[in-house]
Amino acid sequence: MESHALILRRVGAALLAYFALHLFSMVFDYATDTTHSFSVDLLSLVLSLLLLQGHLGAARWIAFFTSARLAATALGVVALPLVMVWLPEVRSELALDATWVWGAGAVALNVAFDVWRLRERSDAPVEDARAVTRRGSIRGAIYWGAGLCIVVTLLGGTLFGLVYAAYRRHLPR
Numbered sequence: 001m002e003s004h005a006l007i008l009r010r011v012g013a014a015l016l017a018y019f020a021l022h023l024f025s026m027v028f029d030y031a032t033d034t035t036h037s038f039s040v041d042l043l044s045l046v047l048s049l050l051l052l053q054g055h056l057g058a059a060r061w062i063a064f065f066t067s068a069r070l071a072a073t074a075l076g077v078v079a080l081p082l083v084m085v086w087l088p089e090v091r092s093e094l095a096l097d098a099t100w101v102w103g104a105g106a107v108a109l110n111v112a113f114d115v116w117r118l119r120e121r122s123d124a125p126v127e128d129a130r131a132v133t134r135r136g137s138i139r140g141a142i143y144w145g146a147g148l149c150i151v152v153t154l155l156g157g158t159l160f161g162l163v164y165a166a167y168r169r170h171l172p173r
Contacts, residue, residue, distance in 0.1 A: 004129035005054035011120050012051025015062070018113060019044045056130055059121050063138045066114045067145035073111055075153050118142060 022041060043065070050058035120126075121138050130137060 002123075002125055004056070004123075004125040007120055007123055007126055008051045008054050008056070008059055011059075011062075011117055012048045012053075014113070015044055015048035015051060015117070019048060056126070056133060056135065059126060060130070060136060060138055060141045063118060063121050063141040064145035066117050067142040068149040070111065070114050070118075071146040071149040072153065073107060073114075075150065077107075079157075 019041060022044075047058045047062050051062070122142070127137060127139075
C-alpha cells in the first residue's frame with residue numbers, strides 16, 4: 001500500500017502541471033489577442049507546493065475547493081439551458097461555434113482532473129494519516145465545499161432573480 005506522502009506528492013505534481021498549463025494558456029490567449037483578461041491561480045501554486053512536501057492540511061483545503069468547483073460546474077451545466085430558455089435575449093447573443101466545443105472540452109478535462117484529485121486524496125492512507133493527526137476528514141471537507149457552493153449559488157441566484165424581475169417590471173413595454 002502506498003504511503004500518504006507519495007499520494008500527496010503525486011497530486012501536488014499534477015496540480016503544479018495544471019497550474020503551468022493554465023499559465024501557458026493564459027499567455028497564449030493574451031499573445032494571440034484572444035482575450036484581454038487573465039488570472040493566475042496562485043492558490044493552486046501554493047497548495048501544490050505544500051502537497052509536494054506532504055502537507056495534510058493542504059490536502060483538506062484542496063478537497064474543499066475542488067468539491068466547490070465541481071458543484072459550481074454541475075450547477076452551471078444544469079443552469080445554462082434553463083437560462084437560455086428563460087431569457088431569450090441571452091439565447092440570441094450566444095452563437096454555437098468552435099468556441100463552445102473548446103469550452104466544453106475544457107470543462108470536461110477540468111471535471112476529470114477534479115474527480116481524480118478527490119479520489120486520490122480520499123484514499124485510505126491519506127485518511128488514516130489525517131486520523132492520526134486528529135484533524136477533520138477529507139470527506140467532510142468535500143461535503144462542506146460542495147454544500148457551501150450550492151447554498152451560496154442558490155441564494156445568490158434567488159437574489160439576482162428577484163432584482164432582475166423587479167427591473168423588468170419597470171421597463172417600458
